[in-house]
Amino acid sequence: MKNRFWGKRVLAVLATASLALPLLAGCTASESKDNEQRVLRVATLWGGQDDSYFRQQFTDAFELTHPNITIEVVPAVDQGSMYGYGNQEEQKDVPDTMESLKKIMTGDNPVDVIVADTATIKSLIQENMVKQLDPLMQEDKFDTTDIVPSVLEGIKDLGDQSIYALTPTFSSSALFYNKGMFEKAGVEPPTDNMTWDDVFNLGTRLTKGEGKDHVFGFSFSTYQGGSPYYTMSQYYNSLQLKIFDDKAEKMTVDSPQWEKVWSTISKLALDKVIPKGDEPQDQDDSGRYNPIQGDLFLGSKTAMVIGDYSYINQLIDANKNADKMKDFTKVDWDVVTPPVHPEAPEIGGNIYLSNLMAINSSAQNPDDAWELIKYMNSEDWAKIKARSSYEMVSRKSFIKPKDGMDYNIQAFYTLKPVPPTNSNADKLYQKMPNLWQVSDKGMEYFNQVLENKKTPKEALGEWAAKGNEMLEKLKKNPKATFQ
The missing domain is CATH 3.40.190.10 (Periplasmic binding protein-like II)
Incomplete structure (x- = not known):
């Protein structure tokens, strides 16, 4: 009787042990991993x-x-x-x-x-x-x-x-604005979710002065000098406009949308609402490092500017060290969302x-x-x-x-990022190292608009024709060069 009882206990222990083996194995494997x-x-x-x-x-x-x-x-x-x-x-x-x-x-x-x-x-x-x-x-x-x-x-x-x-x-950008300038002009400052036209209209109202005393209402960049040809990409990127098609075989700039872009931006430049790029730059002949030299916003030369997140550091540092810089006035600033197009109200900025x-x-x-x-x-x-x-x-x-x-x-971070217009772009530029010159050629024609030598429609038509010649040459010889 005693042996039978002992045997049942041994079987029970063995059964329990066998049930525990998978769990132990799992723990060991997990610990080993x-x-x-x-x-x-x-x-x-x-x-x-x-x-x-x-x-x-x-x-x-x-x-x-x-x-x-x-x-x-x-x-x-x-x-x-x-x-x-x-x-x-x-x-x-x-x-x-x-x-x-x-x-x-x-x-x-x-x-x-x-x-x-x-x-x-x-x-x-x-x-x-x-x-x-x-x-x-x-x-x-x-x-x-x-x-x-x-x-x-x-x-x-x-x-x-x-x-x-x-x-x-x-990383991202926003529209920085000078609060003091708007208060002094008696104009309501920009707000979130404004359209580009709204911002350009505000900029027109804040534009004032002549020569070295001129103040722009708006700028695509914080830095002085340079044609708006490249920086205006911030204006048309959310419209998904392309210079040429995804295969780099045909120009796409000869269109009503592109004409509207060039007409809008060139008029703002000619009216001096935005920098044209040929303005005389401030000179500091002291020989000392001047952290605000060439900076339109810190130099109070523009009321509004598109700037990236890191620009905040420059504003904070400049204001903290205002007493150490000659002719510098602290900038009272704030930011709102970058302007948007009515066709893409949720997409903006960089x-x-x-x-x-x-x-x-x-x-x-x-x-x-x-x-x-x-x-x-x-x-x-x-x-x-x-x-x-x-x-x-x-x-x-x-x-x-x-x-x-x-x-x-x-x-x-309120607005959505602009989606890539062509995921194949890097490959195209690697296959055709001088493809960038097709885009670069556009500045020559845009500057002719700024010089009142051509209308936007005429300039875009000529760029499209010249660009197609260049693309055809690259199609035959991907390593082709241009003068």
Whole structure:
């Protein structure tokens, strides 16, 4: 009887032990995985032997909190390979960034994570080369409610409303205005969500003075000098206007939309509402460093200007050191959202998502890849990087005005970013190194409008004809050059 009872106990213990074995095995495997030293390969578009800046900005904190994971930074293109670029005989060696990236994403030792800009990520999504993140986010209950809505929407626009990448930071611009100038003129200052026409009308009202005392109502740039030909791209980018088609085979500038752009901007320049580019520049003959020289806004030479987020640092520093600078008056400023077009009321400014992080579809280590992206976009990381001078973190809870100031910080992230007009652009410029001259040629014709030698319609028509000749030449010889 006693032996039978003992036998039942032994069987019960064995049964319990057998049930526990899978759990123990699971724990052991999990512990082994956690303690195992692993390498996570992270691709960047450009880089070299010294990747310390990238590591300081992004991966050092991750390695500190994940001691079992070592980050290996793998640039798609080594910057050293660009030495000699511009020499005619060397142009054939200019690397194709996208092709170089695809090579390190495939093969025997593919990278796990890609850090790139919107155009690159969009191309990779279209070619099914990066993983969709939505399932991983749902499984881990990754909270996106605190991510800046315009950033999240910009990301979704790349992947047909699905998420294929996340970015821990972004950069942006806003419309800075001089509060004192508006008060003195008795004019209501700009507000959020104004149209370009509204801002130009305000600028016209604030324009005053002659010669060295002239004050512009508006400027596309903080810096003095230079034709508005390039800076006015901020005006037409959200309209998705292109200079030539996606294959760089035909010019697209001979259109009513382009005519309206050139007519609007050239009139503002001729009326001196915006700088024309040929104004005499301020000279400082003292030989001392003058941080405000050539700065239209700090020099109180313009009432409104488009400036990026980092410009705030210059304004704060200048105002703090006002007593050390001759003839400088503190600028009482604030910001509002960049102007928009009625056709695209939610899109404006220059919101750059240049550090998008995606997982390679062929990743060898997809779990750690997701762990890195998840960490880089977490509240903990945002808390560490929230004081960055040049970019904002994507989690809006940690975006605060600098130095305890009170300005409209939301102006930098209310609007959606302008989507890429051509995700193939980088490849085109790499295939045809002198393609930029087709765009550059436009300045010659725009300046003829500013000189009242041609109407915008005439100038655009001539640019289209000349550009088509240049594109035809490049089609036959991608390395063609132009005088």
